[in-house]
Amino acid sequence: MAVIAEPVAAQIKRSSLWTRAFESRNFLGAMFMVPAIAILILFLAYPLALGFWLGMTDTKIGGVGRFIGFQNFVSLSKDSVFWLSVFNTIFYTVFASIVKFAVGLYLALLLNERLPFKSMVRAIVLLPFVVPTVLSAIAFWWIYDSQFSIISWVLIKAGLLTHYIDFLGDPWNARWSVVLANIWRGVPFVAITLLAGLQTISPSLYEAANLDGATNMQRFRHITLPMLSPIIAVVMTFSVLMTFTDFQLIYTITRGGPINATHLMATLSFQRAITGGNLGEGAAISNAMIPFLVAAILLSFFGLQRSRWQQGGRD
Amino acid sequence: MSSVQIRDVRKSFGNFEVLHGVSIPIEDGQFVVLVGPSGCGKSTLLRMLAGLENITSGTISIGDRVVNNVQPKERDIAMVFQNYALYPHMTVAENMGFSLKLRNAGSDEINKRVKRAAEILALSPLLDRYPRQLSGGQRQRVAMGRAIVRDPQVFLFDEPLSNLDAKLRVAMRTEIKELHQRLKTTTVYVTHDQIEAMTMADKIVVMHDGIVEQMGTPLELYDKPENQFVAGFIGSPAMNFLKGHVRVNGVATFEGPNGVKLPLKSAPAGSDGKPAVYGVRPEHFTIADDGAEAEIVVVEPTGSETQVFAKVGGEQVVAVFRERHQFNPGDKVRLKPDPALVHLFDEATGKRM
Numbered sequence: 001m002a003v004i005a006e007p008v009a010a011q012i013k014r015s016s017l018w019t020r021a022f023e024s025r026n027f028l029g030a031m032f033m034v035p036a037i038a039i040l041i042l043f044l045a046y047p048l049a050l051g052f053w054l055g056m057t058d059t060k061i062g063g064v065g066r067f068i069g070f071q072n073f074v075s076l077s078k079d080s081v082f083w084l085s086v087f088n089t090i091f092y093t094v095f096a097s098i099v100k101f102a103v104g105l106y107l108a109l110l111l112n113e114r115l116p117f118k119s120m121v122r123a124i125v126l127l128p129f130v131v132p133t134v135l136s137a138i139a140f141w142w143i144y145d146s147q148f149s150i151i152s153w154v155l156i157k158a159g160l161l162t163h164y165i166d167f168l169g170d171p172w173n174a175r176w177s178v179v180l181a182n183i184w185r186g187v188p189f190v191a192i193t194l195l196a197g198l199q200t201i202s203p204s205l206y207e208a209a210n211l212d213g214a215t216n217m218q219r220f221r222h223i224t225l226p227m228l229s230p231i232i233a234v235v236m237t238f239s240v241l242m243t244f245t246d247f248q249l250i251y252t253i254t255r256g257g258p259i260n261a262t263h264l265m266a267t268l269s270f271q272r273a274i275t276g277g278n279l280g281e282g283a284a285i286s287n288a289m290i291p292f293l294v295a296a297i298l299l300s301f302f303g304l305q306r307s308r309w310q311q312g313g314r315d
Numbered sequence: 316m317s318s319v320q321i322r323d324v325r326k327s328f329g330n331f332e333v334l335h336g337v338s339i340p341i342e343d344g345q346f347v348v349l350v351g352p353s354g355c356g357k358s359t360l361l362r363m364l365a366g367l368e369n370i371t372s373g374t375i376s377i378g379d380r381v382v383n384n385v386q387p388k389e390r391d392i393a394m395v396f397q398n399y400a401l402y403p404h405m406t407v408a409e410n411m412g413f414s415l416k417l418r419n420a421g422s423d424e425i426n427k428r429v430k431r432a433a434e435i436l437a438l439s440p441l442l443d444r445y446p447r448q449l450s451g452g453q454r455q456r457v458a459m460g461r462a463i464v465r466d467p468q469v470f471l472f473d474e475p476l477s478n479l480d481a482k483l484r485v486a487m488r489t490e491i492k493e494l495h496q497r498l499k500t501t502t503v504y505v506t507h508d509q510i511e512a513m514t515m516a517d518k519i520v521v522m523h524d525g526i527v528e529q530m531g532t533p534l535e536l537y538d539k540p541e542n543q544f545v546a547g548f549i550g551s552p553a554m555n556f557l558k559g560h561v562r563v564n565g566v567a568t569f570e571g572p573n574g575v576k577l578p579l580k581s582a583p584a585g586s587d588g589k590p591a592v593y594g595v596r597p598e599h600f601t602i603a604d605d606g607a608e609a610e611i612v613v614v615e616p617t618g619s620e621t622q623v624f625a626k627v628g629g630e631q632v633v634a635v636f637r638e639r640h641q642f643n644p645g646d647k648v649r650l651k652p653d654p655a656l657v658h659l660f661d662e663a664t665g666k667r668m
Contacts, residue, residue, distance in 0.1 A: 207367050208400035212414035212461075213388035222413070226404040 054283035061277040072284035081260050082285065085268040089292075091175060092264060093243045096182040100239055101232075103183065104190025109224075111191070112198045122195075129188035137252035140181040144168050144253065168254055171261030178262050181249055186242070190235055197231030198224070237300035244292060265289050317378035317468045318343045319364070319501060324373035326359055333359055335525045336373065341503065341518075346495050348504045350512040350548075351522035357505045358473055360522075364503060365394050365471055377468055393462035394471040397478065399454050401446040401461075408433075408442040411460045432460045435494070452483045459491070463498065470495075472504040476511065488514055509549050513537070521545050543665040546594050546658055552622060554594045555632040558662065563587040569659070575607050575628030578654040583668045586659075591668060594658035597622070600634035606651030614642050625650060 021027045055072055059065025076082045111122055128136060143150055144167035155161040167177045201224065209219050247266040250256065256263035256271060263271075265285055273282020319341040326334040334356045341347050349357040362368040364375055366387030374381050382390050393414075401410050411432060412425040420428075433439045436456045446454055455475060462470055472491070476484045492515050495502055506512055512519045513533045520530040521544070529541045533549075540546035546554045559571040567582035569591070577593055609625040609632070616622075623634045623642060627650060634650055642648065659668040 202398065202400065204396050204398055204400040205402060207365075207387075208394070208396060208402075208461075209413075210367070210387050211365060211392065211394050212465075213417045218417060223402065 051283050051286055054279055055287040056284075057280045059279040059283075061274075061279060065280055068280075072281050073288070076281070076284060076288065081263070082268065082288075084260050085256075085263040085265050085285075086288075088175065088262060089244060089264045089266075089289075092179055092182065092246070092262075093240060096179050096186065096243050097236065097240050099179075099183045100186045100190050100243075101236060103187050104235075105194055105232075107187065107191040108194035108198055109220075111195050122192075125191055126188050128185050129192075133185065133248040134252050136185060137181065137249045140177075140184075140249075141168075141253050144177050169258055171258060174254055174258055174262050178250055178253055181253060182243060182246060185249065186239060190239060193235045194228065194231060197228050197235075201227045233300055233303045237296065237303075240296050240300075241293060244296065245289065317501060319469060319503065320374075320376045321360070321364070322374045322376075324360065324363065324375060325371045326356070326363060326368065327371045332371075333525050334371075337522070337525070337527055338373075339520055339527065339530065341501060344499045344501055346492070346502045346504065346515060346517045347520060348506060348512040348516035348518070349520045349522055350506055350509055351528075352548075353507055354524075355522040356525040357507075357522050361394075361471055361473055361503060361505045364469075365392055366390050391468045392471055393465050393467040393469075394473065395455075395458045395462055395475045397474045399446075399458040399475075399478075401454060401457055403446050406443050406445055407438060407449070407457050407460075410446070410457055411464045414461070414465050428464050428466075429460075432464045435463065435497070436460050451479050452487060455479060455487055456490075459494065463494070463500075466500075468501065470500050470502040472502065474506055475504075476506070477508075484511075491515065510551060513549065519549075521548060523548075539667070540594075540658065541667050543592060543594070543660045546660070550596055552597045552633050552635065554596050554658070556660075557593045557595075557627070557630055557632070559591065559593060561586045561589050561591050561659070569593045569657075571607070572628035572630050577607055577652060577657075579657065579659070580654040583659070586668060589668075590662040592660040592662050592665075594660060595632075595652040596656065597633045597635040599653045599656040600632075600636075600650045601653065602636075602640065602648055603651035604649060606649030609648055609650045611642050611644055611646045611648060613644060 054065070056067055056069060057065030058068050058072075107125055111118070111125065115121055142148060146164060146166050146169060149164060149167060151167075152161065152164040156164070166173060168174045205223055205227070206219055209223050214222060245266055246264060247270065250262055250264055250267050251270070254262045256267045260268075265288065269282045269285035269289075271282075272285060273279050276282070319339075321337060321339040321341070323336045323338050324334060325332060325336055337356075337360060339347070349360060351357050359368060363370050366382065366385065370383050374383055376382060377390060377392070402413065405413065408429050411429045415425045415428060429442070430439070433442055436459060438453070438456055438460055441449065441453060441457075446457065449457065455478075458475070475491075476487050479487060488511060491504075495515075504511075504515065516533055518530060519533055519536055521528045521536065523544050528548075529536060529545045536545060536549045540549060540554075543556065547556070557569075557571045557575075557577070559569055559575075559577075561579070561582050562568050562570050563582045563586070567579040569577040569579050571577050571593060577595075607627050609627045611623060611625050612631065613624040614621060615624075620635050620637050621639065621642075623636065623640075625632055625634065625648070632650070660666065661668055
């Protein structure tokens with residue numbers, strides 16, 4: 001052994017610093033991480049830090065801002081439009097998420113059954129998801145138009161209405177209208193993800209439950225729901241985060257109107273920062289979303305922690 | 316407990332018939348094993364008995380009741396699945412008590428029965444664990460516990476031991492048989508393993524390509540297989556088959572491949588010169604001076620016995636000896652089948668002659 005080991009050791013001693021660096025696990029590991037870290041810093045950490053900084057300044061477009069501490073937040077706390085947008089965002093997120101979950105779960109259960117033209121029906125369910133958001137938003141804009149709305153037209157032709165509905169002119173009509181558009185857009189994601197979850201449940205569990213005497217309702221309650229709960233937690237976290245930060249639908253359909261009734265925090269931030277030019281204030285509004293998002297993530301983090309039955313082997 | 320009658324049952328998937336009229340009477344308290352190669356329809360038959368598959372034609376009755384159109388949950392049967400189908404989100408106790416809970420049994424009643432079943436199966440220390448935290452054999456026992464808690468009319472087992480390692484399989488085999496002797500519940504057990512069938516069954520039903528080839532007690536099937544399929548399926552190592560002709564010339568003999576002469580106790584009437592298949596089990600060979608000449612190919616000692624592969628008339632046969640002969644490959648020996656224990660099958664139909 002010693003005879004063989006000696007020349008190898010000598011060889012390593014002779015090799016250059018460069019070669020040795022590339023043979024070191026730590027150095028090589030660090031090298032492989034450099035691109036990922038660079039991308040994260042450039043496109044995530046830097047914009048986030050810039051946003052934080054801008055929120056503490058009175059920067060306007062074209063000007064150099066001064067550090068003003070929490071003044072932006074103090075003025076926002078006295079701003080009724082800001083509070084209205086907070087209310088709208090929560091309203092929009094809560095109602096859209098609940099309905100998306102209910103409809104998505106219903107569709108997933110339906111699509112998991114033996115259906116004629118199953119693959120075609122599945123493709124149709126996915127449609128709202130593949131249409132670009134702005135295109136579907138424009139379609140909804142027409143559907144909700146005060147003069148050309150197809151809904152109003154059908155209802156009047158059917159004799160159920162005497163005049164056109166002002167979908168986007170009345171604050172509450174507008175709020176429900178955008179919630180509906182968001183639901184239409186978000187259901188496929190929930191449905192397809194839950195369907196994937198349903199298909200991981202072994203059919204023999206349902207057969208065993210059937211022999212154990214479970215009715216359809218009991219099978220859903222005792223097998224489907226508990227087995228699906230990890231997927232539900234993931235899909236609802238994503239759904240809540242995406243709904244809370246929604247911008248495209250609102251901006252295309254209402255631009256936050258009428259009288260700010262549909263302004264979400266994201267659209268208000270854009271309006272104040274880009275349209276209005278007050279970068280500092282807009283950034284402060286964006287920053288104000290962070291506590292809500294962190295709360296949602298924490299909630300799902302604890303919800304997502306693997307329950308005891310999912311953990312393996314240990315006592 | 317009750318008897319089960321399967322009468323002329325057929326099953327088709329679309330135009331494809333997988334069961335071609337199967338009739339099996341099962342007595343109260345009997346342990347019946349359905350055995351056959353994969354695709355023979357044994358699992359389908361079991362699932363029809365459970366109510367998980369529709370019956371295309373024929374009738375199945377449990378006790379006096381025809382159950383063709385009875386919902387699975389109203390058939391009062393319990394089934395142990397191949398993959399156990401334990402509810403992963405329930406503890407062992409919850410798994411076992413689930414059916415009682417669905418029937419709105421009181422929690423005292425559920426606890427009592429789960430505890431009793433757990434004692435029978437030595438599961439008491441594991442009642443609070445989840446299926447993931449159990450070994451294969453423990454899961455298997457929980458699946459059985461779930462069945463016995465219900466005290467059903469009939470137990471159904473669908474290849475319950477095929478996911479276990481060889482050693483555990485032997486242990487669980489004994490455990491299931493013991494359990495049946497204790498509870499005396501009518502049991503239908505599906506397996507592809509003939510050793511499981513032989514060791515556990517009161518009655519074996521050999522199935523092949525959607526029909527019943529033969530049914531009877533394990534030793535009936537071993538001693539008097541009705542056809543070549545059953546003869547080859549039951550017994551390990553499998554029966555040797557040699558093709559040839561029956562010769563009746565004063566004494567009945569069998570002329571095997573390349574003119575090798577094999578003894579027969581008697582020839583069936585009118586079988587002189589008929590092409591036939593000569594079947595002899597490996598354990599029914601002896602070394603005798605008047606035996607057929609054979610050349611040893613491979614010797615496999617297993618300890619308790621020795622398997623010897625040899626060429627007789629150019630065909631390979633296997634013989635099993637409990638005695639410790641000193642054989643080497645290439646040795647010439649004389650192998651003699653016990654004429655009282657050989658089987659003759661019609662070459663065309665495979666039926667016993």
